[in-house]
Amino acid sequence: xxxxxxxxDYPLPEDPRTSLLDFIRRDARLPGTKKGCDHGxxxxxxxxxxxxxxxxxxxxxxxxxxxxxxxxxxxxTLAAPSAMQSAFVAHDGFQCGYCxxxxxxxxxxxxxxxxAGWPSDATADLEAAPNLTDDEIRERMSGNLxxxxxxxxxxxxIRDVAGESA
Amino acid sequence: xxxxxxxxxxxxxxxLDFTGQSVIGEPLSRPEGLLKVTGTATYAAEYEVDGxxxxxxxxxxxxxxxxxxxxxxxxxxxxxVIAVLSxxxxxxxxxQGMAGEAPFQPAKDVCYWGxxxxxxVAETFEQARDAAKHVAMDWRSEQAPxxxxxxxxxxxxxxxxxxxxxxMAEAAHSVDVVFTTEGxxxxxxxxxxxxAQWEDGKLTVHASLQMLKFNRAELADSIGLEEEQVRLLSxxxxxxxxxxxxxxxxxxxxxxxxxxxxxxxxxxxxxQQVFQTVERRSETHQRIRLAADAEGRLTxxxxxxxxxxxxxxxxxxxxxxxxHFLYAGENRLLRLEVARIHRMTAGSVRAPGEAxxxxxxxxxxxxxxxxxxxxxxxxxxxxxxxxHPANGKPxxxxxxxxxxxxxxxxxxxxxxxxxxxxxxxxxxxxGTGMASAARVHSVVEAKARVTLRPGGTALVETDMTDIGTxxxxxxxxxxxxxxxxxxxxxxxxxxxxxxxxxxxxGGSVGAASCGSAVFLACQGLRKELAERLGIAPESxxxxxxxxxxxxxxxxxxxxxxxxxxxxxxxxxxxxxxxDMAVSSFGAFxxxxxxxxxxxxxxxxxxxxxxxxxxxxxxxxxxxxCLGGLTWCIGNxxxxxxxxxxxxxxxxxxxxxxxxxxxxxDVPDLEVxxxxxxxxxxxxxxxxxxxxxxxxxxxxxxxxAIHDACGxxxxxxxxxxxxxxxxxxxx
Numbered sequence: 086x087x088x089x090x091x092x093x094d095y096p097l098p099e100d101p102r103t104s105l106l107d108f109i110r111r112d113a114r115l116p117g118t119k120k121g122c123d124h125g126x127x128x129x130x131x132x133x134x135x136x137x138x139x140x141x142x143x144x145x146x147x148x149x150x151x152x153x154x155x156x157x158x159x160x161x162t163l164a165a166p167s168a169m170q171s172a173f174v175a176h177d178g179f180q181c182g183y184c185x186x187x188x189x190x191x192x193x194x195x196x197x198x199x200x201a202g203w204p205s206d207a208t209a210d211l212e213a214a215p216n217l218t219d220d221e222i223r224e225r226m227s228g229n230l231x232x233x234x235x236x237x238x239x240x241x242x243i244r245d246v247a248g249e250s251a
Numbered sequence: 252x253x254x255x256x257x258x259x260x261x262x263x264x265x266x267l268d269f270t271g272q273s274v275i276g277e278p279l280s281r282p283e284g285l286l287k288v289t290g291t292a293t294y295a296a297e298y299e300v301d302g303x304x305x306x307x308x309x310x311x312x313x314x315x316x317x318x319x320x321x322x323x324x325x326x327x328x329x330x331x332v333i334a335v336l337s338x339x340x341x342x343x344x345x346x347q348g349m350a351g352e353a354p355f356q357p358a359k360d361v362c363y364w365g366x367x368x369x370x371x372v373a374e375t376f377e378q379a380r381d382a383a384k385h386v387a388m389d390w391r392s393e394q395a396p397x398x399x400x401x402x403x404x405x406x407x408x409x410x411x412x413x414x415x416x417x418x419m420a421e422a423a424h425s426v427d428v429v430f431t432t433e434g435x436x437x438x439x440x441x442x443x444x445x446x447a448q449w450e451d452g453k454l455t456v457h458a459s460l461q462m463l464k465f466n467r468a469e470l471a472d473s474i475g476l477e478e479e480q481v482r483l484l485s486x487x488x489x490x491x492x493x494x495x496x497x498x499x500x501x502x503x504x505x506x507x508x509x510x511x512x513x514x515x516x517x518x519x520x521x522x523q524q525v526f527q528t529v530e531r532r533s534e535t536h537q538r539i540r541l542a543a544d545a546e547g548r549l550t551x552x553x554x555x556x557x558x559x560x561x562x563x564x565x566x567x568x569x570x571x572x573x574x575h576f577l578y579a580g581e582n583r584l585l586r587l588e589v590a591r592i593h594r595m596t597a598g599s600v601r602a603p604g605e606a607x608x609x610x611x612x613x614x615x616x617x618x619x620x621x622x623x624x625x626x627x628x629x630x631x632x633x634x635x636x637x638x639h640p641a642n643g644k645p646x647x648x649x650x651x652x653x654x655x656x657x658x659x660x661x662x663x664x665x666x667x668x669x670x671x672x673x674x675x676x677x678x679x680x681x682g683t684g685m686a687s688a689a690r691v692h693s694v695v696e697a698k699a700r701v702t703l704r705p706g707g708t709a710l711v712e713t714d715m716t717d718i719g720t721x722x723x724x725x726x727x728x729x730x731x732x733x734x735x736x737x738x739x740x741x742x743x744x745x746x747x748x749x750x751x752x753x754x755x756x757g758g759s760v761g762a763a764s765c766g767s768a769v770f771l772a773c774q775g776l777r778k779e780l781a782e783r784l785g786i787a788p789e790s791x792x793x794x795x796x797x798x799x800x801x802x803x804x805x806x807x808x809x810x811x812x813x814x815x816x817x818x819x820x821x822x823x824x825x826x827x828x829x830d831m832a833v834s835s836f837g838a839f840x841x842x843x844x845x846x847x848x849x850x851x852x853x854x855x856x857x858x859x860x861x862x863x864x865x866x867x868x869x870x871x872x873x874x875x876c877l878g879g880l881t882w883c884i885g886n887x888x889x890x891x892x893x894x895x896x897x898x899x900x901x902x903x904x905x906x907x908x909x910x911x912x913x914x915x916d917v918p919d920l921e922v923x924x925x926x927x928x929x930x931x932x933x934x935x936x937x938x939x940x941x942x943x944x945x946x947x948x949x950x951x952x953x954x955a956i957h958d959a960c961g962x963x964x965x966x967x968x969x970x971x972x973x974x975x976x977x978x979x980x981x
Contacts, residue, residue: 120442235877
């Protein structure tokens, strides 16, 4: 009975009320994942479960027995940041930094969703593979709020990374 | 060593232009950036402290009343519950910005719906949250005024000059309109949080706060401690936008609980509590009157506004702040009134005053341009006053005309009178609009210490905060420029009251105030180095770690001779900002699409041109402006606090129902940073930029909506229902 976070196993919490978010921040001592609203409205708590992005505040930790969770700490480190993390610094894709881990986790998974052909509200032709347009990126990142208003630079950072991998 | 300056005269030397290191103004990345993107920057609630227990605030669902009894036993038997705190010193409201004294106490005297009245402390967050919902309380409640339009108002400010009514009657063209704006929430992404420790008579609190030297005084006064007994730490703040200017309820509650229990206590507000209990921007009701001659030159200018606040609060949304000087007009009437009602405390939300006061004037100016039959940009240019129209003071420096012209060129503005409904793409009407930007400049007292270390690096220290604004970057750049060091050789420590007291972040004062303190400290260090070389400070060039003068050069490390030298800079505002009208200016241009069937507005692009004195870091300054433009979109189209008219509760108290702009709401944004040196603004010729970007921009969107579809909407936000109702039939 354990949750794997960034490759390390953590025993499930005793209190079944513990959200995956609080489990990550408190029990696993990985506070890089942020609590902004605790109600799935802001996206600051975005992590990857099995490679897919979710709002960790909307999920109870005990439902993740055996799951593999990746948090911002698992994407890169100070010594070896991921391409997306470096691009956020280069494009000033943040200001206060509080929504940033969620934005970066979300952006990382979002590009995989796009590559896998998942459509979005901004996709004109649901039958065709979605293109990597600015509007596609904006739409797919609209679950991650940034009150500082860094969206324009977040878009630039993601476009930069997507361009490299394309 | 201390260098003190009370700036009584403009400083036109532009020292930073001649120091030679060339880092000032450069678009450098934030030094703390990697910490933030890797999740290793630590915010208030995230410190690991042994034995820390968790507190959850208990709130009361009435607008006016008093808690008469709290039954602690009702929850003490629940698992993990340690205590129920209802100390008389708990605060019911946040402190206003720069108050420096305790806010409203006691918390049990309830003045708005959702006021915190007690704190439940338990071993875990889940236990405390559950228990907080089950605390049995007795209270009495009473009716209280809720509608700002239905109460007698108090006059807060009034300026009369000439005879506005006569000017209106005689005017070739006039506009007399009423606008409304609804309340706004700061909605910083990090909820208010405090982690308090009480050890050996000293209180240490990690908190999310903007202005530490004031907050320390507010907390000490609330609790009855000496300031020296209180240490606040806020090295990283997850956004503030005014909501963390003053010490808020969770900071005092966590501190009291830690003192009572002798254990560390963490209190984090829920998102709903942040909305309900911290502060709001007041809704406003504004009448604008413009009188003009046949060419559109203003002869009369009237701006009257009604705002609201709780009884006992001195703050009144300063709606008229820039109306005093933005445009000419010899006959003037400006009046601000406050309605006392029972909604949560009204206080500063990003750009208090101008954020709602400029966009109404700018929409009225658009209407005037239409009546005169001239290009709206030209109308503004014709009405830039020679001197402050009320007090006759000269403007220190003003880039309004340049912003209007250069912004128009960059945007591709067509200089013509506006006739709505000129372009349609399918079911979308397309239009463009513009507005001026203005935001008063101010500086406050600030101290910073700079140490030259033996290894030839520098340390900058102040209790100044970086709330996303770029303080870490710009303070390092000022020091680097003055000391001839590359940014990597400078460490900046912020957000700790053990460090010299800076200005704090708020009212766009931080960069100019703390930047000047760092500048002064570095001047002291330069003087010391020059003395060691036996030369005049003016003859000294510091560059890339070397001291150079006409007679030779020497490595900084050699000059330091294994010993650090430090200097504290102490900046105080003086007559230079009193004798002149000092303000930042700019212009906004927007293109929108309005759906002819639904009234939905999409902003398609925006350009902002801004002059705010010296740019200290072009990247972080631009980001501040991007943030401002993003706020313009929320302000114009979606943001609105909605209160239940019957029981007074805030209906949309979360991020699902209070609509801040999301990524897809924000189109391509263009920012022009206009070169400016404002000698009166500060010794580094810089003004503030954190708020200018949202002072008027909502009107550019409003005017574009009118240009697109003919709808003139007098209520912000311009939601689809309002646009549709205002859209002409044909």
